[in-house]
Amino acid sequence: MPGPDKPDRRSLPPLLGEAERQDILQIHRAILSRERVEPQEGMEPAPWWVWVVSVLVIFSMGFYLGRYSGTFSTEAHELYQKAAVGGGEAAAEPPPDGSLVYAGICLPCHQAGGTGVEGKYPPLAGSEWVAKDSAIGIRILLHGLQGPIQVKGKTFNNEMPGLGNQLSDAEIAAVLTYVRSNFGNKAPAVDTKQVAAIRQATPGQGPWTAQALSGVPK
Amino acid sequence: MKAPPLEQSPELVSLRRVLDESAAVPVLLFFATGVLWLLAGTVFGLLTSLKFDMPDWLAAIPALTFGRLRPAHLNAVNYGWASLAGAGCLLWLTSRLCMTPVRLRGGLIASVILWNLGVLYGTGAVLLGYGGSVEWLEYPLPAAAMIGAAFLLFAASILQTFRMRSVQHLYVSLWYTVACVVWFPFLYVAANLPIYSGVVHGAVNWWYGHNALAVWFTPIGLALAYYFIPKVIGRPIYSYYLSLLGFWSFALFYNWNGIHHLVGGPVPNWLQTISIIASVLMVIPVMAVAVNHHLTTVGHFRHLRSSPTLRFTVFGAMCYTAVSFQGSLESLRGMQEVVHFTHYTVGHAHLGVYAFLTMILFGAMYYITPRVARWNWPHPGLIKLHFWLTAGGISIYVIAMCTGGILQGYAMNESVRPFAQVIDLTRPWLIARSASGILITGGHLVFAYLFAQMLIHAGPRRETAPWEEAAA
Numbered sequence: 034m035p036g037p038d039k040p041d042r043r044s045l046p047p048l049l050g051e052a053e054r055q056d057i058l059q060i061h062r063a064i065l066s067r068e069r070v071e072p073q074e075g076m077e078p079a080p081w082w083v084w085v086v087s088v089l090v091i092f093s094m095g096f097y098l099g100r101y102s103g104t105f106s107t108e109a110h111e112l113y114q115k116a117a118v119g120g121g122e123a124a125a126e127p128p129p130d131g132s133l134v135y136a137g138i139c140l141p142c143h144q145a146g147g148t149g150v151e152g153k154y155p156p157l158a159g160s161e162w163v164a165k166d167s168a169i170g171i172r173i174l175l176h177g178l179q180g181p182i183q184v185k186g187k188t189f190n191n192e193m194p195g196l197g198n199q200l201s202d203a204e205i206a207a208v209l210t211y212v213r214s215n216f217g218n219k220a221p222a223v224d225t226k227q228v229a230a231i232r233q234a235t236p237g238q239g240p241w242t243a244q245a246l247s248g249v250p251k
Numbered sequence: 252m253k254a255p256p257l258e259q260s261p262e263l264v265s266l267r268r269v270l271d272e273s274a275a276v277p278v279l280l281f282f283a284t285g286v287l288w289l290l291a292g293t294v295f296g297l298l299t300s301l302k303f304d305m306p307d308w309l310a311a312i313p314a315l316t317f318g319r320l321r322p323a324h325l326n327a328v329n330y331g332w333a334s335l336a337g338a339g340c341l342l343w344l345t346s347r348l349c350m351t352p353v354r355l356r357g358g359l360i361a362s363v364i365l366w367n368l369g370v371l372y373g374t375g376a377v378l379l380g381y382g383g384s385v386e387w388l389e390y391p392l393p394a395a396a397m398i399g400a401a402f403l404l405f406a407a408s409i410l411q412t413f414r415m416r417s418v419q420h421l422y423v424s425l426w427y428t429v430a431c432v433v434w435f436p437f438l439y440v441a442a443n444l445p446i447y448s449g450v451v452h453g454a455v456n457w458w459y460g461h462n463a464l465a466v467w468f469t470p471i472g473l474a475l476a477y478y479f480i481p482k483v484i485g486r487p488i489y490s491y492y493l494s495l496l497g498f499w500s501f502a503l504f505y506n507w508n509g510i511h512h513l514v515g516g517p518v519p520n521w522l523q524t525i526s527i528i529a530s531v532l533m534v535i536p537v538m539a540v541a542v543n544h545h546l547t548t549v550g551h552f553r554h555l556r557s558s559p560t561l562r563f564t565v566f567g568a569m570c571y572t573a574v575s576f577q578g579s580l581e582s583l584r585g586m587q588e589v590v591h592f593t594h595y596t597v598g599h600a601h602l603g604v605y606a607f608l609t610m611i612l613f614g615a616m617y618y619i620t621p622r623v624a625r626w627n628w629p630h631p632g633l634i635k636l637h638f639w640l641t642a643g644g645i646s647i648y649v650i651a652m653c654t655g656g657i658l659q660g661y662a663m664n665e666s667v668r669p670f671a672q673v674i675d676l677t678r679p680w681l682i683a684r685s686a687s688g689i690l691i692t693g694g695h696l697v698f699a700y701l702f703a704q705m706l707i708h709a710g711p712r713r714e715t716a717p718w719e720e721a722a723a
Binding site: 057058060061062063064065066067068069070071072073074075076077078079080083086087090091093094097098101102103104105106107108109110132133135136137140144145 | 255256257258259264267268271347348420422423424477478481482483484485486487488489490491492493494496500516517518519520521524525527528531532534535538539542546547584621622625626627666667668669672708712714715716
């Protein structure tokens with residue numbers, strides 16, 4: 034049994050000679066001698082403001098709980114549905130934001146700023162197709178477009194998918210209005226009713242070609 | 252203020268020797284394997300960081316792709332380095348504070364072996380593509396089981412040593428130590444149960460991820476800071492009442508924090524709200540600890556020049572205050588709208604696990620290693636180099652990631668901004684991060700070199716403490 038005066042031999046490397054062993058013990062003793070007292074608890078009072086801040090934080094978090102508990106419902110977005118629930122009748126759907134539709138749908142192809150991509154996706158900025166009658170843009174968005182097309186003097190030959198199944202009439206109107214009044218374009222807004230009318234008039238229509246669109250009735 | 256005298260009566264020195272000899276072998280094993288994982292984890296981390304700027308580099312080797320290197324880094328540094336080194340420190344600390352030799356040493360050797368096999372198996376599995384997809388829990392079940400069993404052996408030793416204590420009063424470091432070895436096994440087992448799915452799994456994921464910090468890593472750091480600051484300075488910790496307030500509010504609030512990682516997600520709002528509240532309430536324990544440490548150190552800052560232990564520990568303790576206040580703010584909904592899913596979170600995590608915990612672990616190891624290896628640090632200058640490389644490196648890291656993260660967050664919130672542009676915007680900050688990673692890697696190499704010399708008693712035989720003064 035190792036004791037205060039008999040160091041534990043097992044804790045020393047086995048192959049050492051006696052002199053080295055003594056040397057290590059001496060170093061250890063020196064290391065252990067340059068220590069201060071084991072830490073103890075002081076009994077100073079905590080500064081008063083620590084308690085004040087603690088109480089203030091607890092109170093303000095109480096208010097926060099009241100404000101944001103969302104009635105402790107298991108619905109994930111209870112907090113943000115309040116307005117609709119509280120208003121009794123379902124609030125009218127807000128009009129869709131064209132810039133958001135553009136960012137979510139068109140941007141990967143037509144790029145920020147409507148610049149398009151050389152040889153792949155035609156520009157919307159300054160495009161004569163955008164500026165033309167809104168009936169054309171609506172058709173492109175509803176059913177898609179394929180085959181060669183001239184935009185700002187350059188020819189593109191690619192495919193744009195129809196978005197009629199994905200976007201509502203209001204969204205199509207909103208994003209076209211956005212495109213027609215941004216990126217340097219200055220064409221009038223598009224009406225949701227016109228989108229609905231064209232959707233009704235062209236059931237089962239496949240992707241358009243540039244040629245077919247040129248003969249579209251106004 | 253005059254430094255209190257050293258305590259060097261022959262009886263005390265002999266008692267310390269008995270205690271340290273009992274701790275020597277297991278502590279050195281925990282430390283040495285921990286340092287190996289630190290090196291491995293550092294390499295994984297640096298490669299991960301470089302990939303942000305050179306995405307195609309090494310992309311042909313599946314094991315070295317981003318999706319595997321990143322979890323390998325996270326798990327190696329947490330379950331390998333920080334856990335092993337932390338466990339070694341707690342063993343030594345418990346023996347010293349209970350004034351009794353370390354018990355169940357055979358179990359501890361088994362624990363080190365099992366622990367390392369678990370981390371090796373888990374990290375290997377992650378690199379080979381068998382890792383799971385739940386952050387912090389990527390290790391496959393067998394690896395987690397090994398680590399869990401190793402932890403139980405370690406906890407048994409701590410508790411048995413604690414039971415055989417020959418002291419009346421329990422110093423605050425012991426509260427944290429005993430609490431964390433009881434808390435963590437429950438957490439680890441509960442989180443690894445294969446019974447969750449869907450949204451609940453997400454919630455359990457972050458309940459675990461944040462609690463790994465709350466009930467394991469942070470108590471290690473605090474126990475060590477509470478011990479070494481007064482120990483090196485040689486005066487009592489300022490206020491018992493602050494210690495009490497700090498510990499109990501910590502125990503009460505911290506374990507509710509995890510769901511703030513899911514703010515804005517498909518989790519019931521009240522759950523998010525409660526975890527935000529708990530995160531803000533963390534102001535109370537953090538303030539108590541910070542004030543307690545500061546009022547203990549005040550008037551003694553010159554020891555920072557003479558003691559590597561104190562310099563690393565005070566740096567870590569200050570970063571604890573910083574990272575906690577940052578965390579309280581970060582949990583608020585308004586802040587989350589900007590910084591969620593940005594590099595800011597990564598900066599925050601490193602301020603916690605590195606600038607706080609790892610720096611304190613370094614400090615503690617500078618104190619403990621000479622006492623268990625029975626050799627003086629051979630190259631005092633290299634310790635300074637280690638400090639400045641790591642402290643400088645992590646400061647650059649955190650500043651770069653947090654600034655870059657905020658810019659990134661605002662840019663991502665502009666819905667029409669192309670994503671590629673946002674990536675370009677973060678690029679300089681990511682390059683700064685890689686540069687800081689190189690500094691930190693250098694620091695770790697220096698530390699590993701020093702530590703290896705301590706293990707084999709290499710380098711010049713020195714008679715004195717590493718820096719100028721006695722009590723280091």
